[in-house]
Amino acid sequence: MSHNWGYVIAGYSITAATLIAYAVSLRVRIRRARRTLAEEDRG
């Protein structure tokens, strides 16, 4: 018998997806900002 595992799976999945997406977006934006500054330095 299911004891509300669907809610547990939904909660953990949404949490994982949100936190991974946020952490990855920060990393991508940091890399992009570094690249832009480096390109500007090269002229």
Next chain:
Amino acid sequence: MAKRLFLAATLVALATTAVLALWVTPPREAQGWDAVRLLYLHAPFAFLTYVAFGVTALCSILWLVPRTRNATWDLLAGASAEVGVVFTALTLVVGSIWGRPTWGVYWAWDARLTFTAILFFLYLGYLALRRTGATAAERGTRCAIAALIAFADAPIVHFSVNWWQTLHQQGTVFNSSLDVQVDGSMALTLVIGVLAFTMLYAYLVMERFQLAQLEEGREERELQRAIAERIQASEVVPA
């Protein structure tokens, strides 16, 4: 290198929390059987909401006091607020999912839930204010005042379960009688969960702060370039 080691330790702590929360701790009938496993996400997120906005408030005070004013405090306040908004959103979403099997509804206009939603929107407004055009000093002062006004909602959120009759339960650990309502493997999982998500909060703030510094440097360069172009243009004398 140190940051990578810290990230690895954070991931180990998060994995330990997940294993304990999903396989070791027992289900509880009064809290929605297995849905009680959402406690190990919801409680740390709610705790980190206070921590994140508390750090923003503290940095805002340090910015407003002329003797301690430094651009670092303004950038750190913004970084902590953004991560805090993510954790507040997760507190609301995970809490709503847990509410359905225990209360029968995803949402109720209960004092705790309503004031938490207000807190979320107040800090969304704060983040929008950070994007408005102004000099760094003007923006810093404006945002610091807004952060302190928004933080006034945090104690209301915390004490709402004592001040009003609410659907939301009283604090499991930080209740009015300081009587801890959880023990055994549940308490251990909660402690490890709070530690793991606090480490994640610290990592995300470090990342967001680094990004803010890079963006600030770029804005500064663009401003310098615009000034240089303006000076060059004014030096060109028409024939």
